[in-house]
Amino acid sequence: MTTQFANVKIISNDKKEAKEFQTVIVKQYKEVHVPQGEQPEMTILKLALDGSLKRAIDEYNEVRTKRINQDILNRNGNEVKLQPLDITDLEISITSA
Numbered sequence: 001m002t003t004q005f006a007n008v009k010i011i012s013n014d015k016k017e018a019k020e021f022q023t024v025i026v027k028q029y030k031e032v033h034v035p036q037g038e039q040p041e042m043t044i045l046k047l048a049l050d051g052s053l054k055r056a057i058d059e060y061n062e063v064r065t066k067r068i069n070q071d072i073l074n075r076n077g078n079e080v081k082l083q084p085l086d087i088t089d090l091e092i093s094i095t096s097a
Contacts, residue, residue: 005031005097006043010056010090012064016071016082026090027056031097040094048087061085 008029015022029052034043047053061084069080 004034004036006034006040007095007097008032008043008047009093010053011093012060012085012090014082014085014089016069017067018070021067024060026060027053043094044092053087057085057087057090 009025010027012024012026013022017024029047032043032047044053064082065084067082069082072078072080
C-alpha cells in the first residue's frame with residue numbers, strides 16, 4: 001500500500017463579520033498522512049477524532065463570539081455578538097502536499 005500526503009485547510013467564510021475577519025483560516029494541517037485510495041471525508045474524520053479539529057474550532061469560536069455581527073450593525077445599528085460556528089459552517093480544502 002502506498003501512501004500520500006495532503007494539506008488540509010479549515011476556513012471560515014462569513015459575511016456577517018467585519019471585512020478583515022470575513023475569510024479566516026481556522027486551522028491548517030500540513031502533510032497529513034493519507035493512505036492511497038482513502039476518501040477525503042475519511043481524512044477529515046481522522047482529524048476530528050483526534051480532537052485537534054474540535055480544539056481549533058473551539059479556540060476560534062472563543063475569539064469570534066466576542067466580536068460584533070457587522071451585518072446586523074450595518075442594517076439596524078444594534079451591536080449583537082457573533083454566534084459560534086460548527087464544522088458544517090466551515091469550508092474544508094484538501095490539496096496534495
